[in-house]
Amino acid sequence: MKISKFILYTLAALLLFAAAPASAEESYYGLPPEHYGGMYLDADGSMILLIVEKYKDLYDDYPPEVKIRFVKYSLQELKAVMEELAAFSNAYPDLHLYTGAALDEKDNCVYVQMLDPSEENIAEFKRLVSDSPAISFCQGGYDVEEPLYDDVGDVAEPTPNSPLE
Numbered sequence: 001m002k003i004s005k006f007i008l009y010t011l012a013a014l015l016l017f018a019a020a021p022a023s024a025e026e027s028y029y030g031l032p033p034e035h036y037g038g039m040y041l042d043a044d045g046s047m048i049l050l051i052v053e054k055y056k057d058l059y060d061d062y063p064p065e066v067k068i069r070f071v072k073y074s075l076q077e078l079k080a081v082m083e084e085l086a087a088f089s090n091a092y093p094d095l096h097l098y099t100g101a102a103l104d105e106k107d108n109c110v111y112v113q114m115l116d117p118s119e120e121n122i123a124e125f126k127r128l129v130s131d132s133p134a135i136s137f138c139q140g141g142y143d144v145e146e147p148l149y150d151d152v153g154d155v156a157e158p159t160p161n162s163p164l165e
Helices: 005-018 022-026 053-059 075-091 119-128
Strands: 036-041 047-052 067-071 100-104 109-114 135-139
Touching: 036 075, 047 053, 053 067, 075 100, 075 109, 109 119
Parallel strands: 047 067, 109 135
Antiparallel strands: 036 047, 100 109
């Protein structure tokens, strides 16, 4: 039986929230339940639902049409790490310990980019910013936008029929 992706997503969402543990009802409005790790489409176009390992028993009877992968961190936990990084950057804008950060649901981690991800720099980052085990470090630079035009002349030069003539 072929199920459309829309129906599959809807089914997965309903089952995800129906299986939520009682403590998830106490969570803030708009946040995903504490057992939800995210979701993504794999190379075949199948939806992969990520569930935190400690809630594995809630999903024993999940339909086979929905692929589940068990992960270590919830989406709430990963977002909290991102908020911690943003708070640090806002508090210390001149201290550039890292060049960027990205939450990756598929890999179930927060990637922190550093110009030099040496052991010394990572230890300094963990001491000053966060020592969360959800963080993975990688090489990365600053995003620099290239100018739209390579051949930009002197701004003061008048062009034909311009008011600067």
